[in-house]
Amino acid sequence: MRAPHVFDPQNPHIVPDLLLPALSSYGVKKEDILALLYLDLDEDCRFKDCYLIATQTRLLYVSGITQIRKEKKRTMRLFLPCNKKEWDLSALSAFKSEDLASSCRLSAACAEGRVVLCNYTLSFKEDVRIFTGYLESIAAEGSFTPLSGDRVKKKELYCPKCGLRYPDPESKVCPKCQKQSKTVWRTAKLLSAYKWKILLVGLTLVLTGLLSIVAPYFSAGFFYDQVLDVAGAFYGKIALVIGIIVATRLLSQLVSSLHSALTSVIAADMIYDLRKIIFSSINRLSVSFFTSRKTGGLMTQVNSDSQTIYWFFCDLIPSFTVNMVQVVAAILIMFLLSPPLCLAAVLFIPFSIVAIRAIFKKMDVLHSRRFGRSRSLSSALSDMLGGVRVVKAFSGEQKEQKRFNKKNEELAKADLNTNLYGAKVFPGVELLLRLGNSLVWAVGGVMILLHLTNPALVGEQSVLTYGLLATFISYVSMIYAPLFGFVDMISTAADSMKAMSRLFEIMDAKPEVVEREEPLRIERMKGGLRFENLGFCYIPGQTVLEKISFEVEAGKTVGIVGRTGAGKSTLANLILRLYDPTEGDIYIDGVNLKDLAFEDLRRQVAIVSQDTYLFSGTILENVRYARPEATLFEVVNACIASGAHEFIMKLRDGYETRIGQGNMELSGGEKQRLSIARAILKDPVLLILDEATAAMDTRTEQIIQRSLTALSKGRTTLIIAHRLSTLRDADELIVIDKKTIAERGTPEELIKQKGIYYTLYKMQTEALKTIGISED
Amino acid sequence: MQSVFDIAGITPLDCKNSRIAAEGDFPVLYRLEGQKEERVGCFEAKRAFPFEKEDEYIVLLSEEGKDLGFIRALSERSEQERAILERELSRRYFMPVITGIQKVTERFAFSYWKVKTTSGDLEFSVKDTYRSLIHLGKRIIVTDADGNRYDIPDVTALDRDSRKKIDIYLW
Ligand SMILES: Nc1ncnc2c1ncn2[C@@H]1O[C@H](COP(=O)(O)OP(=O)(O)O)[C@@H](O)[C@H]1O
Ligand SMILES: [Mg+2]
Numbered sequence: 001m002r003a004p005h006v007f008d009p010q011n012p013h014i015v016p017d018l019l020l021p022a023l024s025s026y027g028v029k030k031e032d033i034l035a036l037l038y039l040d041l042d043e044d045c046r047f048k049d050c051y052l053i054a055t056q057t058r059l060l061y062v063s064g065i066t067q068i069r070k071e072k073k074r075t076m077r078l079f080l081p082c083n084k085k086e087w088d089l090s091a092l093s094a095f096k097s098e099d100l101a102s103s104c105r106l107s108a109a110c111a112e113g114r115v116v117l118c119n120y121t122l123s124f125k126e127d128v129r130i131f132t133g134y135l136e137s138i139a140a141e142g143s144f145t146p147l148s149g150d151r152v153k154k155k156e157l158y159c160p161k162c163g164l165r166y167p168d169p170e171s172k173v174c175p176k177c178q179k180q181s182k183t184v185w186r187t188a189k190l191l192s193a194y195k196w197k198i199l200l201v202g203l204t205l206v207l208t209g210l211l212s213i214v215a216p217y218f219s220a221g222f223f224y225d226q227v228l229d230v231a232g233a234f235y236g237k238i239a240l241v242i243g244i245i246v247a248t249r250l251l252s253q254l255v256s257s258l259h260s261a262l263t264s265v266i267a268a269d270m271i272y273d274l275r276k277i278i279f280s281s282i283n284r285l286s287v288s289f290f291t292s293r294k295t296g297g298l299m300t301q302v303n304s305d306s307q308t309i310y311w312f313f314c315d316l317i318p319s320f321t322v323n324m325v326q327v328v329a330a331i332l333i334m335f336l337l338s339p340p341l342c343l344a345a346v347l348f349i350p351f352s353i354v355a356i357r358a359i360f361k362k363m364d365v366l367h368s369r370r371f372g373r374s375r376s377l378s379s380a381l382s383d384m385l386g387g388v389r390v391v392k393a394f395s396g397e398q399k400e401q402k403r404f405n406k407k408n409e410e411l412a413k414a415d416l417n418t419n420l421y422g423a424k425v426f427p428g429v430e431l432l433l434r435l436g437n438s439l440v441w442a443v444g445g446v447m448i449l450l451h452l453t454n455p456a457l458v459g460e461q462s463v464l465t466y467g468l469l470a471t472f473i474s475y476v477s478m479i480y481a482p483l484f485g486f487v488d489m490i491s492t493a494a495d496s497m498k499a500m501s502r503l504f505e506i507m508d509a510k511p512e513v514v515e516r517e518e519p520l521r522i523e524r525m526k527g528g529l530r531f532e533n534l535g536f537c538y539i540p541g542q543t544v545l546e547k548i549s550f551e552v553e554a555g556k557t558v559g560i561v562g563r564t565g566a567g568k569s570t571l572a573n574l575i576l577r578l579y580d581p582t583e584g585d586i587y588i589d590g591v592n593l594k595d596l597a598f599e600d601l602r603r604q605v606a607i608v609s610q611d612t613y614l615f616s617g618t619i620l621e622n623v624r625y626a627r628p629e630a631t632l633f634e635v636v637n638a639c640i641a642s643g644a645h646e647f648i649m650k651l652r653d654g655y656e657t658r659i660g661q662g663n664m665e666l667s668g669g670e671k672q673r674l675s676i677a678r679a680i681l682k683d684p685v686l687l688i689l690d691e692a693t694a695a696m697d698t699r700t701e702q703i704i705q706r707s708l709t710a711l712s713k714g715r716t717t718l719i720i721a722h723r724l725s726t727l728r729d730a731d732e733l734i735v736i737d738k739k740t741i742a743e744r745g746t747p748e749e750l751i752k753q754k755g756i757y758y759t760l761y762k763m764q765t766e767a768l769k770t771i772g773i774s775e776d
Numbered sequence: 777m778q779s780v781f782d783i784a785g786i787t788p789l790d791c792k793n794s795r796i797a798a799e800g801d802f803p804v805l806y807r808l809e810g811q812k813e814e815r816v817g818c819f820e821a822k823r824a825f826p827f828e829k830e831d832e833y834i835v836l837l838s839e840e841g842k843d844l845g846f847i848r849a850l851s852e853r854s855e856q857e858r859a860i861l862e863r864e865l866s867r868r869y870f871m872p873v874i875t876g877i878q879k880v881t882e883r884f885a886f887s888y889w890k891v892k893t894t895s896g897d898l899e900f901s902v903k904d905t906y907r908s909l910i911h912l913g914k915r916i917i918v919t920d921a922d923g924n925r926y927d928i929p930d931v932t933a934l935d936r937d938s939r940k941k942i943d944i945y946l947w
Contacts (some may be wrong), residue, residue, distance in 0.1 A: 046869045047896035096839075101826065113800025114818055123922040368882075369944040372906055440867040540923060564894035738840060 004049055004077060005038040007127040009147045012036065012134060018079045019051065022062060026084065028055065041103055041119040044082065052118055052131065054138055055091060061118055061600070087117070089139050095132045099542065101633040106132065115123065125540065130740045133191070184312075187500045190277060191313060197266050199312060204259040205322040211252040213329050215245070216474035224467030234747045263314055274306035278503060287514040287578045288538075291578050305499040312496035316489055323482035330478040337472055338464060338504050344443040345476045348436035350430065352483050358426055366421055370414040371498060377407045385576060414619040433480040444469040519597035525604050527554040527573070527685040528589050528717035535583030536570060544570050546739045548584070552732075553670040557717040559727035561745075561757060562736035568720040571609055571736075572688045575718070588686070606684035608692035612668075615662035619648055623655075625672060626682035638680040641707040643700060644673035668695035676704065680711055687712060690720045701726070724761050733757065789836065789845040796857040803860045805836060805844060811840070819844055821864045827912050830869075834861065871927040874918070877938035893926060900924065905945055915944075925931065 005016040012035035015023070020030060023591055032055045042048040042063040050063040064081040092108040100120070106117045106128055120128060130147060135648055137144035191198075226232030227241050234241055279302055281288075317348065334342040345762050384391060384400050447464045534548040544567045552558045560568050573579050574586060577593055586593045606626065614622050623635050623644075630638075635655070639645040647670055651657040666674070670754055672695050679687060689708060695700040701723075712719075721727050724747075735757050736745040743755050749755040787793070802825040805816040817838060824833035824846065836844040850858050852932065869903065872893035879890040887905040890947040895924040902908045906925055916928040931939060931946065 045867070045872075045895060047872075047893075047898060100818070100870065102869075102871040105867070107801065110800070113804075114802040116801045121922065121924045123924065226942075365944060372944060609834065 003038055003040065004079075005036075005051075007037050007131065009130045011125075012146055015487035018066065018077045019062075022079055022081045024051070024062070024112045026060065026086075028053065028060060032056065034144070035131060035134045036126060039118055039124055039128075041121055043085075043116070044117060045103060045119055048082065049079070050118060050120075054135055056138070056142065057089055059089045059092065059117070059135070061085045072368050083337055085270065087115070089135070092135075092139055095136060097128055097132060106130065122540070123231040127267050158349060163497045163714070181750055183497070183500050183504060187309060187506065188313070191273070194266060194270055194272075194313075197262070198314060198318065201259060201266065202260050202318040202321060204255050204262065205318050206325065208252055208257045208259065209322040209326045209329075209448075211248055211255070213326060213333070213478065215248050215252070216478070224470060225465055226467075229467070230752070233775045235522045247391055266314055267310055268301075271306045271310050272438060274309055275302055278302050278306060278506065281503075281506045284505075284511055285509055287510050287573075291507060295710065304503055308492075308496050308499040309503065310490060312314065312500070314493055316496065319485065320489060323485050327482050334472060334475050334479075337475075338447075340447070341440060341469075341472055343443055343463070343606075344474075345479065346435060347439065347441045348432060349479070349483070350437075352432055352480075355429055355432065356483070356486060359429070360490045360494075362421065362425075363418075363490055366414070366418040368498065370411070370418055371495070373407070373414045376406075377411050380404065380407050393619055409568055433483065434481065437473070437476055442472060444472065455561040487535075505636045513577055515598050516595055516727075519600075520591055521597050522589065522591065522604075523599050525600070525685045527604075528552065528587075529589040529686065529716055529718075530590075531584070533584035534574070534581050535587065536567075536574060536579065536581050538570075538579075543739055545736075548736075548741055550734055550741060550744065552718070554589070555714055555715055556731045557712050557719060557729065559730035559733045560718060560720045560736060561724065561727065561733055564722075567739065568691050568736060570612060572609070572690045572718070572720065575686070575688060576605060576607060592769065603682075604685040605688065606679035606682040606686070607688040607690060608672065608675045608679045608696060609688075609690040612671040614660055614666070616658070618653075618656045618658055619651075619674065620655040622659065623677045626678040630681050634681060635715060638677040639674075641680055641711070642673045643704045643707065644670070644677050647673070669697070669700065672696065673704065676708070680707075687715050688720070689717065691718075691722055693726065694722060724757075788843075788848045790848075790852060791854065794845070794858055796853065798860045805865050813849075818846060821861055821868065823869065825867065827867060827910075827915075830865075830908070834865070855902050862940045871917070872896075873929060874934075876935060877941045881940045890919075891926070900926075909945055911946075916942075 004018065005598065005775055008014060013033055014027065015030055015033055016038055019036075023244075025034075033053055034056065035054045037052040039050045039052065040047060042050050048063050049066045050061065053060040053062065059599060060225065061084065062081055063083045064079050067078045068075040069078060087108075087110065091110050094109040094114075095106065095117075097104055097106045097107070098144050098404060103119055103121055104125060105119045107114050108117055109115075118128075134144045134146070136604065172549075211427070223241065226234045227236070227238060282302070283594065331342065331346060334345060386405065391397060444464060448466065448469065451464060529552040531550050532547050535546040537543045548571070550558075560571065561566050570579075573580055575593075577598070580594070588596065588601070615625070620632075630653075636645065639655075648655055648657070651664070656663060672692060676692060678687075692708070693704055696704065705726060711717075719727060719730060727733060728747060730747065732744060733747055734741055735750070735755070737743075737756055743750055743753060743757055751761060787803075793808055795808055796867065797804050797806065799818070802818045803821065804931075805819045807816050809813045819836040819838055822835045822837060823830060824835050832849045833849040834850065838844055847853065847861075850861060854860065872895040874891045874893050876892040877889065878892065881888050881907065887902045889900050889902060891900075900922075902918060903921045908919045911920070914930045914932055916931055918926045918928070920926070928934065931942075
C-alpha cells in the first residue's frame with residue numbers, strides 16, 4: 001500500500017495532479033503553494049488521504065479518499081475530499097508535534113487556544129518534522145529554504161518491485177523477490193571450499209544406490225528364473241550366484257563405511273567454519289543490533305544453526321539426489337521389464353506427491369512454531385540465569401518456576417503436536433504406498449493367470465514369470481522407500497531453510513555505524529571536541545537529544561550535568577561512535593567523527609562508565625584489555641592510581657584472581673575502579689568519565705577523585721556526574737535539560753545565574769548536610 | 777499508620793484542589809486553594825497503567841513534561857471534566873482495532889500483515905514478530921516496524937481464518 005504522494009523535502013511544493021480539482025474549488029492556485037505534505041490519518045484517526053498545504057498566508061488541511069478507476073486500461077486516480085480546515089498562517093505559533101500512544105498529532109497555538117492541525121501515524125514523523133520547520137519559517141519570515149544535500153537522508157524503505165518493506169533498508173534485499181533457491185545457492189557459495197568433498201560424499205552415495213539397484217536383480221527374479229529353473233542359463237550354479245550376491249552386499253557395506261568416514265571428517269571442518277562465519281557476522285554489527293534482540297536467540301543461532309546447515313548440504317542434498325536417481329532408475333528398469341505393471345506401480349506416485357506436499361506445508365508451520373517456542377524458552381532461561389541474584393533477592397523462585405513451567409509446557413505442547421501430526425499422517429501415507437504394492441501384486445497375479453489360461457491373449461514378449469514378478473516387487477519398494485525418505489527430509493529441509501535465512505538475516509544486517517571507506521587516520525589527536533546541532537534518538541520518534549552545540553578546547557575539562565535520563569550517557573555513546581547521531585555532527589580536532597578511522601578513535605578515547613562490564617578472566621587481563629602490550633609495572637601503577645590496588649591485593653590470587661562467570665564477583669565500586677585503571681592504562685587523549693565514581697562511598701570517591709583530577713590534566717575530559725561536588729574543578733559546566741543545553745558556564749557563574757544548576761546544587765548540599773556530610 | 781504518600785507529601789489531584797477546563801482542542805488545569813484559583817496551563821494526560829487501568833491513575837504532565845500530579849480515578853471528577861479528560865485520553869491512546877486478518881507472511885526477520893481495522897484496511901510490516909506482540913491474556917497488541925500499534929482486544933473472538941494466520945505467534 002503506497003501513499004498517493006510522497007513528501008520530498010527538497011521539492012516540497014510538488015502538488016499531485018489528482019489534488020488540483022479540489023484545490024481550485026477552495027480557491028488555491030497551484031503556483032501559490034509553497035509546501036504540501038501528505039498524511040495518512042484524518043481528524044478522527046481513520047486511515048484516509050490527507051494533505052496539509054501551506055501558501056504564503058494560509059494553511060489548509062484537506063482529508064479525503066483516493067479512488068482508483070480503471071478506464072480503458074488506464075488507471076485513473078481521483079481524490080474525493082471529505083473535510084477541510086483552514087487557518088491564517090501568520091496567526092499560528094508554537095507548533096508542536098506530540099507522540100501519542102500509537103499516533104502523533106501536530107498542534108499550534110492560535111487566538112482560541114491550542115488547536116490540532118493534523119493527526120498522523122508514526123511512519124510520517126520525519127516528514128512532519130521537516131514540514132513543521134518550513135511552516136515556522138513561513139509564519140515568521142514569509143519564506144523558507146528547503147533542506148538540501150546531506151541534510152536529507154533519502155530513505156528507500158520499500159522494494160520498488162513488489163512494494164514490500166525491506167527488512168533492512170541499507171542492504172535492500174527484498175525477501176519476496178528473493179527466492180528460497182537463491183538462499184540455498186548463496187549458502188552453497190559460502191561453502192564452495194567443500195564442493196569436492198561433498199561431491200565425493202555424493203559419489204559414495206551414488207555407488208551405494210547403484211549397488212542397491214543391482215542387488216534385487218540377482219537375489220529375486222534372476223535367482224528364480226535362471227538358477228532354480230531348469231531352462232535358466234545358470235541352472236544349478238548356486239554357489240557362484242550366492243557368491244555374487246554376497247560380493248555386492250560386501251562392496252555396498254564397504255562404500256557406506258567410506259561414506260561415514262568422509263562425512264565425519266567434513267562435518268567437523270564445516271561446522272567449525274559455519275560457526276566462525278556466523279560469529280564474525282554478529283561481531284561486526286553495531287550496538288543497536290544487540291539491544292534490539294534477545295541474546296538467547298543469538299546463542300542458539302551460533303550453535304545449532306551451523307549444525308543444521310551442515311546437515312542440509314552434507315546429508316540432505318546428497319541423499320536427496322541419490323534417492324531421486326534411484327527412483328528414476330527403478331522406474332526405468334520396471335518399464336523395461338513390463339510396461340503394464342510399471343504403470344500400475346507408478347499410479348500411486350502422483351497421489352503420494354500431492355499428499356507429501358500438503359504434509360510439507362503443515363510441517364513447516366508446526367516446525368516454525370516449535371522453533372519459536374524453543375527460542376522463547378531459551379531466552380527466558382538465559383534471562384533467569386543471568387538475573388539469578390535478583391531472583392533470589394526478591395525470593396522470586398516460585399514465580400520464575402511458574403514462568404519457566406509455562407514456557408516449558410508450551411514447548412512440550414508444540415513438540416507433541418508436531419509428533420502427533422507425524423504419527424497421524426505417516427501411517428496414512430504408508431497405507432497409500434502399500435496399496436500401490438498390492439495393486440502391483442494384483443495386476444501381476446492376473447497377468448500370470450491369464451498367461452497360464454490363455455497364452456495367446458497376452459502375447460509372447462510380455463510373458464510374466466513368477467521370478468519377474470518377484471524382481472518387480474523389489475523395485476516397487478525401491479521407488480516407495482525414497483518417497484518415504486522425502487517425507488522424512490521435509491522436516492530437516494524446513495529447519496535448514498530457516499537456519500539459512502537466519503544466517504543471511506545476520507549477514508545482511510548492515511552495521512548501523514560503518515567506517516567510511518579510506519577513513520582519515522590521526523596517529524595522535526589533540527583532543528578538541530565540537531558538537532554541531534546534534535540530535536539523537538534510539539527509537540525513531542523518541543528524541544533523546546536535540547540541537548546540542550558546544551565546543552571543548554583540547555586539554556580542557558568539561559562537566560555535564562542533568563537529571564537521570566537526560567541523555568548524558570547517550571552523549572558519551574555518540575562520542576565513541578557506538579551510535580551515529582540522527583542529526584548534526586561531532587568533530588574531533590575539526591575532523592568529522594564519521595570520517596575518522598574506528599581504530600584511531602577508539603584507541604584515543606577512553607570511557608569509564610556507569611555500568612562496567614568485565615569479561616571472565618583474570619583481573620590482569622581485564623585491566624590490560626585496553627592495551628594488551630602494557631607492562632605489569634604499568635598495570636600495577638594504574639591500579640594504585642585508581643584505588644583498585646588495595647582491594648586486589650586482598651584477594652588470594654592478587655592480580656591473577658579470576659573473575660566473572662562462575663568465579664568470584666566484584667562489587668560495583670570495585671568494578672568501577674578496575675575500569676578507571678583500564679582508562680588510565682589506555683592513556684587516552686579524550687577521557688570520558690560517566691558517573692565513574694557513582695558506585696563508591698564518599699571516602700573512596702575522594703581518594704580516587706585526586707587520581708582522576710591528575711589523570712585529566714593535559715587531556716580533554718568530559719565528566720558526567722551526579723554529585724556536583726566532583727565538578728568543582730571543571731573549566732566549564734553544561735547543563736542538559738529537556739533534551740538540549742539549558743545552561744552553560746563555570747560553576748561560579750552558574751551559581752550566580754540561579755537556574756537549574758543552582759537549584760540542583762542547593763538541593764544536594766542541603767541533602768548532604770542533613771545526613772551530616774559537608775562537601776568542603 | 778502513615779502511608780508513603782503522606783510521608784512524601786504527595787496528594788492526588790481531586791475536585792477540591794483542582795479544576796479542569798478546555799481551551800481550543802486542549803485541556804487546561806487550574807489549581808484551587810480555598811477561594812483562589814490559579815491557572816497552571818495546558819497539560820497532557822497519560823495513563824499510568826494503560827493496559828490494566830484505563831480510567832484510573834491518570835497522570836497530568838505540563839507541556840514541558842513536568843509532573844503536575846495525578847488523578848486517582850476518572851469517576852471522581854465531574855461529568856464535564858470527565859468528558860474533557862476522556863476525549864484527550866481516547867485521542868492519545870487511539871489504536872486501530874484489528875477486526876480481521878487477511879494475510880500474514882513471514883520472510884526473514886519481517887512479517888507482512890494485511891488486516892482490516894476499525895480505521896480502515898491496512899498493510900504493515902512487523903519486525904521480529906515474536907517480540908513485537910504484547911500478550912495481555914486474550915488481548916494482543918501488535919507494534920509495527922514504524923512503532924505504530926494495533927489492538928486485538930480478544931484473539932479468541934477473531935474468526936477462525938484470521939486466528940489461524942497468527943496462530944504460530946500465540947502462546
Ligand atoms: N539502548 C537504548 N534504547 C532506547 N532508549 C535508550 C537506550 N539507552 C538509553 N535510552 C533512553 O535514552 C534516554 C537517555 O539515557 P541516558 O543517556 O542513559 O541518560 P543519563 O543522562 O541518565 O545518562 C533515557 O530516556 C533512556 O531511557
Ligand atoms: Mg547515564
